[in-house]
Amino acid sequence: MRNNNGVLSGYRVLDCSIAMAGPFAAQRLGDLGADVIKVEPTTGEWQRHAAAGGASGNQINVSFLSLNRNKRSVAVDLKSPGGADVLRELVKTADVFLQNYRPGVAARLGVDYESLKQINPQIVYVSISGYGEDGPYKDRPGQDLLLQAMSGAMRSTGREGEPPTPAGQYIVDAVTASTAFEGVLAALLHRERTGEGQLVTVNMLDSITALQMQELSVYTVGGVPQQRSDEPHAHVYIRAPYGTFRTKDSFLAIAFPQLPEFGRLIGEESFLTMSAEEHGWSHRDEVFRKTQARLETETTAHWLEVFEGTGIWAGPVYSYEDLVHDPQIAHNGTFVEYDHPTEGRVKTPGFSYKFSKTPPQVYRGAPLAGEHTREVLLESGIPAQKVDELFAAGAVAESQAPAPA
Secondary structure, three states, X not given: OOOXXXXXXXXXXXXXXXXXXHHHHHHHHHHOOOEEEEEEOOOOOXXXXXXXXXXXXXXXXXXXXXXXXXXXXXEOOOOOHHHHXXXXXXXXXXXXXXXXXXXXXXXXXXXXXXXXXXXXXXXXXXXXXXXXXXXXXXXXXXXXXXXXXXXXXXXXXXXXXXXXXXXXXXXXXXXXXXXXXXXXXXXXXXXXXXXXXXXXXXXXXXXXXXXXXXXXXXXXXXXXXXXXXXXXXXXXXXXXXXXXXXOOOOEEEEEOOOXXXXXXXXXXXHHHHOOHHHHHHHOHHHHHHHHHHHHOOOOHHHHHHHHXXXXXXXXXXXXXXXXXXXXXXXXXXXXXXXXXXXXXXXXXXXXXXXXXXXXXXXXOOOOOOOOOHHHHHHHOOXXXXXXXXXXXXXXXXXXXXXXXX
């Protein structure tokens, strides 16, 4: 039974996403009353068959259950002509289309933005990717742990000299979901005002970077380096190996590989007869120790080259310095720079979403206390005399920003 009292009641969302970030964003829209239609393969979305923590449930595992409430499911084979026609019919009555296909897949299926806006010019089309719609990393796997590692966040926890510590949550997926959710709302507001739909692109790399607004600004603006102490300052639901490992020269993030293939590549013969889904849980400590022993015999660059083009998900563990100078970050324009009247030249994380019609920008830096009190009160219709009285009584205050040099 639909809730017709939600703030988004009357809006229809087509959720063609998988895993966590997209489904979580769509679920939040459903929680606010939107009619969310989950369009999934006839065999079910991937997350139905991948039980995080082994929590399989009865007919629906906990992973899928937790990310797909307030939705109706339509099972469609989009690779068939009939299935593709069904989706195009659904698009005619939809307000939002959300997908996180690998780059190029939407176009091959004929469900990219350019195709769908011919059917419904007012569609708000949200595309979620790992690293961006294009650029040097566009084909890399957008997996939570690897993005945590690359974001620099891990270097702010754990002991100095020990492998950086991942978050105990799927933090990159979660913040990307929030970013996509925000993008949908903003684009719908724009449509309400103008009648036009648009393309909204969101990627995990920019989302987790923007989440660290304060920490990265301390580094980029304050010049304070990341320095971990000798003692730690700060997932038990993922099979081994899953985490960061010391290599000969630095660290490497590894995300739940299939043990036989992984063992062949790193030269660990005992993994050849192991099952990831069995021994990755029952022998987690053993798998970790043997993985660590093998990986520390070669450099990070060596292992990344070994794993390139295989089914192994691996990535470097960045510091903020690495992140700031990364070519994908530069390509995405992840950081923005502007002049602040009191702080000078500022470089800080920018915007984790992009709009084709209404791009975000820095309009003004952080204000001084009460810097705009007078103008806001006057704009709000309070008579000038009353504003003066409020100032005189100490009820309001203002600070004057220095004049531009």
